[in-house]
Amino acid sequence: MASIQESIKKDFGIEFSDQKLLLEAFTQGNYLNEHPEEGGRDYQRLEFLGDSVMQLIVADYLFTRYPDWEEGQLTEMRIAMVQSKSFSHFARLAHFDRYIRLGKGEELSGARNRDGLLEDIWEAFVGALYKDQGAKAVFDFLNQIFFPAVDAGFFEEFIDYKSKLQELLQRDGSVDIEYKVVKEDLSDAQKPHFEVAVFVDGQPLGSGSGRSIKIAEKKAAKVAYGDVLPK
Amino acid sequence: MASIQESIKKDFGIEFSDQKLLLEAFTQGNYLNEHPEEGGRDYQRLEFLGDSVMQLIVADYLFTRYPDWEEGQLTEMRIAMVQSKSFSHFARLAHFDRYIRLGKGEELSGARNRDGLLEDIWEAFVGALYKDQGAKAVFDFLNQIFFPAVDAGFFEEFIDYKSKLQELLQRDGSVDIEYKVVKEDLSDAQKPHFEVAVFVDGQPLGSGSGRSIKIAEKKAAKVAYGDVLPK
Known part of the structure; x- marks a missing residue:
């Protein structure tokens, strides 16, 4: 089985300097309880960071791309882009569901395919990438998988x-x-x-x-x- | 009277490459209605961007500074730091109130000293600085005036x-x-x-x-x- 790093490199050309950061983004709390020998942290701190990273990179993208939009339109589109349903969709598209290190109970209860977890993992990965390589790397990653969906009208469905x-x-x-x-x-x-x-x-x-x-x-x-x- | 650029340079050592961006951050909508010959935009788009910039730079600061804090503590502190009362305080401290280009009606009604406007202007300035010089420049600016307040316990008052x-x-x-x-x-x-x-x-x-x-x-x-x- 390919490692997370190998898969991420193959799919997105991304190589982490700090492998621990990458692993942390895909590690759920109970997995660590069951594998205390592995040490490290779960994804939650990176999720905290990644949430803000997504907000800013998307805001910057919209600000630059739509120079004629007013604040209200920009805000509306950002809200449509930066939300759970959107993140869980792209987490699946990036095969992030496969990489999550889950506790046994969570695995049995089907957490691997749960929107809430996938949303968190998406944010955690983005947080880890930002921490490892900065805003530009996140922008390039989103340019591969996330921003093309704007032109495809994907986010329109979230605007009522x-x-x-x-x-x-x-x-x-x-x-x-x-x-x-x-x-x-x-x-x-x-x-x-x-x-x-x-x-x-x-x-x-x-x-x-x-x-x-x-x-x-x-x-x-x-x-x-x-x-x-x-x- | 010193220009905004001169004051910002004297107080913070910041020089904008794009002077229009700096001016935009301090321009209120009705000022433009009254001076159509000046053209340009009001601060609102930059405020949209600056809101996310503050969220991320503060999140990154807390993430790095407090490696042992859980997500909940980080989130709580970020909320205390990234909010209206905090921003209007620092906008005054940075003398941003002096630089705002206001419409006459707003001037008469005392908008120059209103928290809501000062908060917006703070975000707009941060958005402009990010756009002009990137995240590192914003971090350096906040290191001069905003982050020192963490050690002074300033943000504690916003946590109930x-x-x-x-x-x-x-x-x-x-x-x-x-x-x-x-x-x-x-x-x-x-x-x-x-x-x-x-x-x-x-x-x-x-x-x-x-x-x-x-x-x-x-x-x-x-x-x-x-x-x-x-x-």
Whole structure:
């Protein structure tokens, strides 16, 4: 079996100077209780550090990439990117689940595939990488596996544009918001297609399309939200 | 009048490569509305970035300085350090209030001395410094004005040790917690001195002293909290 270091090197070209730091990031507390001879620490301190590292590297990425975005948009996108569901997804994608050194009880209870643990391990790895090699190395790592998801629209799913549009529109009092299917194509059962428009007090404000009404509604809300947002 | 750059250089030895970034950090939105000829942006995007910069630099500082602290202690101290009251205090200490370019209405309403604005400006300056010169420069700046306050006990006031002790002790059911003045010296009216002990179910768990009962109680709670905390 390849070591964690070998796998990380193969997958991401990353070599740790301090192997203990790498191991620490993948070590759960009960594993150490069961292997007191190994010494060292569990991942929790590195998780503490990695949490802030993710916040900053993502903030810096968004700040640089979107020079025209206001603070509100930047914050919203950062929140969508820096959260549990996102981290556990990328931890799996990076095969981090395979490397975790778990206690037996946790192994039996299926902790290896639990979102909460995978999120922690993601942060711990990022913390370890920052400590070992600095912010630039973390940026390069995220450029391989995390930031490409921005262009793929991955983080959009964590932004509830329908709620956001409603909040924004109703800031100054109640308005009528209605989503209507304005076009649908069900000719290919494998590829249904819907177009939805959002109407505010009867006026169309945006439209979107997709393979489900829900997706099309969300896209319509996003377009409308972008148009209403104070510039 | 000295420019912001001259003052920052004199006080902290910091010279910005990008003067626009420095100016942006000290510019409030309405100032720009009143001086459209100046162009540029207000501080808000830099504040977004600086918020994360403070989180990380402080996390890294604590992680490195306190190798024996658990995640919980690190998090608690970071929260005490990275918050509004702390930032507005240091913004004043650094004379940042003098440099803000405010709109006339804000000036008249006293915004220059408002905690909320000073906190934002602190973060914006830190964001600008990070963008201009990187994490190391921010660390050096904080080493001049912010981190020394750790040793002076400045951030302790933001940690509510009495509540924390109570939470910790009552995790597994109700216990009786009592603070008693065990010694007091009022012979010098200018320098009263109190010693307080905290008793848990009748057993003394820690004591502390100070110029008021409130301060002595807090110190006693801190000592007891440190002793009870799972290692």
